[in-house]
Amino acid sequence: MPIQINKGMIGKESPPFVVTVERGKIKEFARAIGDDNPAYLDDRVGQASEWGDIIAPPTFMTTFRDGADSAAFLRELGTDISRLLHGEQEFELHRPIRPGETFVCRSRVVDIYEKTGRSGPMAFVARETAVTDRANEIVAVIRHITVIRL
Amino acid sequence: MKYAKVYFDDVKVGDELPPLVKGPIQQIQLTRYAGASGDFNPIHQDDEFARAAGMGGVFAHGMLSMGFVAQAVTDWAGAGAVRKLGVRFAGLVRLKDTVTCRGRVLATSRHAGAGLVDLEIWAENQRGEKVVTGKATVALPARG
Numbered sequence: 001m002p003i004q005i006n007k008g009m010i011g012k013e014s015p016p017f018v019v020t021v022e023r024g025k026i027k028e029f030a031r032a033i034g035d036d037n038p039a040y041l042d043d044r045v046g047q048a049s050e051w052g053d054i055i056a057p058p059t060f061m062t063t064f065r066d067g068a069d070s071a072a073f074l075r076e077l078g079t080d081i082s083r084l085l086h087g088e089q090e091f092e093l094h095r096p097i098r099p100g101e102t103f104v105c106r107s108r109v110v111d112i113y114e115k116t117g118r119s120g121p122m123a124f125v126a127r128e129t130a131v132t133d134r135a136n137e138i139v140a141v142i143r144h145i146t147v148i149r150l
Numbered sequence: 151m152k153y154a155k156v157y158f159d160d161v162k163v164g165d166e167l168p169p170l171v172k173g174p175i176q177q178i179q180l181t182r183y184a185g186a187s188g189d190f191n192p193i194h195q196d197d198e199f200a201r202a203a204g205m206g207g208v209f210a211h212g213m214l215s216m217g218f219v220a221q222a223v224t225d226w227a228g229a230g231a232v233r234k235l236g237v238r239f240a241g242l243v244r245l246k247d248t249v250t251c252r253g254r255v256l257a258t259s260r261h262a263g264a265g266l267v268d269l270e271i272w273a274e275n276q277r278g279e280k281v282v283t284g285k286a287t288v289a290l291p292a293r294g
Contacts, residue, residue, distance in 0.1 A: 025186075032179070032186035033217035034172060037153070039229030051230065058220040058232040062213050065188045081191050082203040086212035090236030096229075143236070149204070 002150035005112060005123040006078045013108040014073065017066040023099035026056045029063060046098075055096035061131060061142055062089075064105050077125065079148045087124060087145035094139050103139060106130045110143075114150070121150040156227060158258070158265025158290040167253035167269070170222035174246045175210055183214045210243035215282045219271050222251035227288040233266070237284030241275070248276045253286070264289045 023043075030040035038045040039055055046054035074080055097103070107129040114123045129142040180194045189211055192199040200208045216237050223232060243249055253271040260266070266289055273282040 029186045032183045033214065033221060034179070035217065035221040035224075037221070037224060037229050049230075055230050057217065057229075058224065058235050059213060059217045062187050062189070082193065082199070084191065084193075086239050088236070088238045089213065089216055090234070091232075092234050093232055 002121055003083070003148075004078055005114070005125075005148060005150070006076060007112050009077055009109045009125075010112050011109060013106065014066065016104050016106045017064075018102060018104055019064045020102045021056060021060075021097055021099055023054070025063060026054060026060060026099060029060055030057050033057065033059075051096055051098060053098040053100075055098055058091055058093060059089075060097070061091060061129075061140055064103070064129070064131065064142075066105070066107075077148070079123075083149045085147040085149065087147040088143070089145075090143040092141040092143075094137075097139060101133065103131050103133055106132075119149065123148040123150055152225060153228070156290055157293040158260075158267065159293040161255055161258055161265075161267050161290065163255050163257060165255040167222055167226045167271075170218065170225060170251040171248060172218045172221075172251065173248040175243060175249070177208070177245060180208070180210055180214070180245075183211055183217075187211065187213060189213065205242075208245060210247075212239040212282075215239070215243055215249060215273055218249055219251045219253075219273050219282055219284065219286075222253060222273075223269065223271060223286050223288060226253070227267070227290060231288040231290060232286060233289055234287040235271075235284070236286070237271070237282050239281070240283050241279055241281040243275065243281050247281075249273050249281065250275075251282075256285070265292055266290075 110128050111126040125146045131140040133139050197208050251273045253269045257268040269286045
């Protein structure tokens with residue numbers, strides 16, 4: 001009996017959450033990927049660069065999470081973490097980000113649809129997160145598709 | 151040379167990025183990536199959990215593979231050059247897999263003084279199966 005995904009979540013906006021980029025987190029993230037680019041890791045190289053500091057790698061905003069909210073979000077969708085696969089991910093980056101910057105993230109469910117693939121029926125949950133800075137300028141738009149095995 | 155500066159004027163459609171080989175994937179890297187990214191889904195850590203979930207064992211975070219592809223792009227175009235990076239996760243990356251990231255120039259254009267380069271990007275495992283496919287746009291400086 002396949003599980004039922006709550007399509008009433010389409011259009012739902014999560015409460016905005018605030019993140020501040022930590023210097024050590026940028027370095028930890030780059031090292032975890034095994035990316036030793038000095039633009040991410042070396043403060044002196046960063047200071048001498050056009051950005052005046054180290055910057056974060058392109059996929060760093062995946063660390064922008066509202067931890068408290070994710071289990072509740074899955075429950076409301078009608079699933080749990082063991083059924084999830086990552087389908088697609090896109091970062092539209094308007095500028096590099098640096099340590100100490102604070103951003104507001106606003107996420108919403110754009111679409112939910114079902115398809116049957118090689119491994120059986122699946123639901124696709126498309127979400128979009130807008131990231132804005134202190135000046136309320138858009139810094140990035142993140143689009144992600146989560147696949148739920150039904 | 152790694153991190154050699156690439157200029158917009160020198161880029162042609164069809165040019166290929168230097169391949170970036172990552173791995174073999176080890177459990178410790180997945181544990182490290184979980185800590186760094188905040189994605190603690192046990193499906194990437196706990197083999198028993200992953201088998202019970204019907205996934206046949208632990209596999210790598212898709213975002214780790216995307217990080218590899220992003221590195222291939224920035225090793226070539228420079229850190230901070232990426233304007234857009236979008237991928238589809240086409241296959242699972244397992245422990246001991248080697249992931250080779252590749253890219254090719256699809257188009258070049260100029261917008262508001264910036265030289266933009268559209269890339270086709272992908273990653274394949276040691277059997278040549280694509281595990282990530284996607285596109286990227288980078289901004290490159292003009293020569294002189």
